[in-house]
Amino acid sequence: MNTSVKKAAPISLDSLLDDVSTPKRHRPIAPGSSTGRASNLSSSPVPLNGTPSRPIAPGPSRLHNSSPANGSPSTPSVPFASRANKLAVQESLNGDLDLPTSSQRIGDKPRVLLSSTTDPSKYNYRIAYEKPMERSEALDKQIDEAAEAFRDYYGLDDFGDPGAQSQEDIMAIGRLCPESDNAKMTETSTWLESSRMLGSGSRVLLKFDADMKVRNAPPGSGGMGMFAGCLVGVKGRNGGGKLFAVNEIWMMPPIDPSYTRPSEILDREHGEGIKKLGGNPMSVIVAAGPYTVDSDLEYAPLGALLENAEAERPDVLVLLGPFVDAEHPLIKVGDVDQSPEDLFRSQISARLATLLRASPRTNVILIPNGRDMTNAHVAYPQSPFSKEGLGLPKGVRCLPNPTTFSINEVVFAMTSVDVLFSLRNQEFFRKCGEAHDEENVVEDPSNKDVMARTCRHLLRQRSFYPIFPAPLGSKTLSPLNLDITHNELIKMGTSGADVVILPSMLKHFTRIVDSTIMVNPSFLTRGESAGTFARFTVHPMAKSELEQLSTDGGDEMMEHRVYERCRVDIVKV
Structure with missing residues (x-):
């Protein structure tokens, strides 16, 4: 269970549904201030009460063999059935880290603990009842x-x-x-x-x-x-x-990182038994819809993804909507002979049940999209799917959009809204000089990267959707029914996530921005063509380091440093 500071006691999702120190971070001093503050943060300098003594300045930001800085969308034209290079890795972050071996994929017992502070009842608000x-x-x-x-x-x-x-x-x-x-x-x-x-x-x-x-x-x-x-x-x-x-x-200050006690990380990453990793890496697969091509409703891309998941047996599979897409060409013209619920049960729920029988240790998480016909809540923030009537098997959890949850100590945050495209469309860049409170500041060439800057907006603004007013819809982007009176539900929280997932029509990419892994896995399908999904392999921290910090270090809160030990692959379906 994640015990990051400044967070409410985690709620089990079951009831709802290598040895390196932390990089030094610098904090600016207010102009004219006569006193400064501590300028660095080691791996465990946090009081025992779990609250960091000061806000944290941004950590490293890097580019990794990623897409062009302009984030222009790719336009493949090969039909899905004729696709080549199946499961080819399109790009990698921390590609030097190993993938799970075949022996590490053996076993049916769950190896990870899922937790969340999300209260689904808060998302069931009445739509279009905003008062001025x-x-x-x-x-x-x-x-x-x-x-x-x-x-x-x-x-x-x-x-x-x-x-x-x-x-x-x-x-x-x-x-x-x-x-x-x-x-x-x-x-x-x-x-x-x-x-x-x-x-x-x-x-x-x-x-x-x-x-x-x-x-x-x-x-x-x-x-x-x-x-x-x-x-x-x-x-x-x-x-x-x-x-x-x-x-x-x-600019807005950077968001604080998440913390957990070394003893808890040691128990989850190196302990033996149910919901413990035993020193092995954790695996997560994330994909975003649409899950079928424009010419039919057979869901062949989803089937291909789940076949791969059955072979890899990940600890967690996260699927973001839309699932039954209101914008699908056949659905828009009414050329369908099933209700949305029946289509969901036959094409999605049945396939998920097959996966969970073959890989009982895999946890499946579903997150809706505003275009989902099987979710009556069309405003943003959006309530989770109702499992009643959709035939979802046991082992599937339904979370709202957006959502933040933890897999062991690793904090994931994601939304199915294409906020990256909206930000790129709405932003204007003002060239100007920089004011620094420190001397001999080292410039990083990656700081000119457009997509890194776009991701940084979300982290600094502490919001999954900081744009207001929401832009009107276009031929490429559906309009967003933003309910600003429930803005609390689209905040990223007081402490940041380790991994942020932002599916977008822009070309897939991976970035490390302010010590946070930012990933655009793109969509599983694009028209008639095959798309991509993201595969995460999170390696454990060094056991000796965790043992020392949990005993000699007083078991004080430490950063997760996931950006150092997580491999991310963008894979073609």
């Missing part, structure tokens, strides 16, 4: 919480009202907004909206100074990407009362 005041309060709360994060991380004391006339520089916190809900932000049409507590809820037009600098951006990024809904800090003045001249823009 509740909506306003939810938006205000986002800004006020961002201000607390800035205050704690940067050591700031006070914030000003950006709409008030002033001849001196002030620091203001707010949400970036376009000229209108349907417009895209530009250099000359970006507004800042403050909360009622921080700035009377006013909006003010921003003017970016020619020599504006960005603070807390990755070294070498060359500027800052901005989008509607982005929470930022701005430093400058409103001299005439009509616009706010920005001389410095501050």
Whole structure:
């Protein structure tokens, strides 16, 4: 069971449904501050009460044999039945780590413990009943919480009202907004909206100074990407009362990593018995729909994926919707002779039952999509599938969209909404210099990578969907029914995930961003062609290190360092 700090006591999903130290992380010092803070974090410098003594600055970010920086979608044209290079690895992260051996795939008893703090009942809210005041309060709360994060991380004391006339520089916190809900932000049409507590809820037009600098951006990024809904800090003045001249823009602080006691990791990774790994690696397969080609509803790609899962016998198989897709060409024109529930039972539930009979140790998790016809809840955040009527076998867990859960100590977070495409479409990049509180900052060439920057938006904004208002639908992207009054359910939490899964129509990729593994497994099918899925192999920490930390180290909380010991393969189905 995961015991990451700042998290509620885990709820068992059953009831709901090598030896290296942690890299040093640097924390900025607020300009003008006379006192600094500790600048590094070892593998176990956390008080016994489980709460880190300070927020953590971003860890390493890397690219690994991945897709082009522009994230352009691939356009294969080979029919699924004629596909070549089946199960070929398209790219790998930490490819030097070994895959599970055949002997490690033997055994029918479950080897991992699944846990989650998700309460499914919170997702069964009434759709389209947002009240204006509740909506306003939810938006205000986002800004006020961002201000607390800035205050704690940067050591700031006070914030000003950006709409008030002033001849001196002030620091203001707010949400970036376009000229209108349907417009895209530009250099000359970006507004800042403050909360009622921080700035009377006013909006003010921003003017970016020619020599504006960005603070807390990755070294070498060359500027800052901005989008509607982005929470930022701005430093400058409103001299005439009509616009706010920005001389410095501050990014949201990085999210804290997750922690677990070494003794618990040691027990789960090296212990013997049920739901223990016995020193062997853990395996996870993740795929996102559609699960059948456009020309039929035979679900051959899903069958191929499950055949591979039956051979590999993973500890966990995660399937993200859509399953019975409302946008499927045959369903849209009514050329189908089964109800959505019957189609789900015959093509999906039956196949999952076959898999679980062949591999009883595999845990299956289903996460819906807004296009799923067998889920009546079409707003986002979205409630989980109801197992009643779908014929799902025992061993299948249904979780909401988005969701965060733990497999042993490893924290996974994922959503089936294509937030990456929306961010890339809505973002505009402002080139500017960088303000650093430390000398001799080393620039990382990967910090200019577009997809890494897009992933960093999600981590820094602490949200699975930080865009507001949600963009209108298009030919390539379905509209999103975003319920902002339930924004609490799309937050990433106070401590970050080790692995974040974000299926997108953009080309598949793997990244390490701020010590978090970010993966776009793409879709299992693209039209008539074969798509891809992701395979994770998480190796255990060194037993000797865990034993030493659990005894001599006082069993203090430690980071998971999954980015060092997890191999990720993007595989063609």
